[in-house]
Amino acid sequence: MAYMIRRRPFGRDPYWNRMMEQFFGEESEPLPSGFPLDVIENDQEFLVRASMAGFDPSKLEITYDNNTLTIKGEVNEENTDEGEGKYHIRERRFGSFVRSITMPELIEPEKIAADSDNGILSVHLPKKPETQPRKISVQTKIAAPTQGKKVIDN
Numbered sequence: 001m002a003y004m005i006r007r008r009p010f011g012r013d014p015y016w017n018r019m020m021e022q023f024f025g026e027e028s029e030p031l032p033s034g035f036p037l038d039v040i041e042n043d044q045e046f047l048v049r050a051s052m053a054g055f056d057p058s059k060l061e062i063t064y065d066n067n068t069l070t071i072k073g074e075v076n077e078e079n080t081d082e083g084e085g086k087y088h089i090r091e092r093r094f095g096s097f098v099r100s101i102t103m104p105e106l107i108e109p110e111k112i113a114a115d116s117d118n119g120i121l122s123v124h125l126p127k128k129p130e131t132q133p134r135k136i137s138v139q140t141k142i143a144a145p146t147q148g149k150k151v152i153d154n
Helices: 014-024
Strands: 037-041 045-051 061-065 068-075 095-102 113-117 120-126
Touching: 037 095, 045 068, 068 120
Parallel strands: none
Antiparallel strands: 037 045, 045 120, 061 068, 068 095, 113 120
């Protein structure tokens, strides 16, 4: 028996999905698109972390153009032998994937760096120095001592 998971054309909006399911009399499950990622901001940089299990880090293509970070990758399909059996559930995806994120105009493109550790890709997007917060110290003035001065009474 084969199972087919259909894509929901209206994403995760429950109102539209419920309406379409009622109209067409179908039930479907959403397929994940691309790969999950987080974007974190601190004073010095933006950090993009992406779950990239199954991706070969050396084959990832990361570009930054016109304030848009793009991450492309590909996961090859695993071939199963006939003797291994047939699929009843197949949720792991394969093929080409791409994610693009528009970033604010605060990034210093020449200093962008990326690293991968245990299936997590980290892309560091440093902020331009002029956009980083600057700590301003407060100078205190010390009043001159009045010691040694004579007060003259008339």
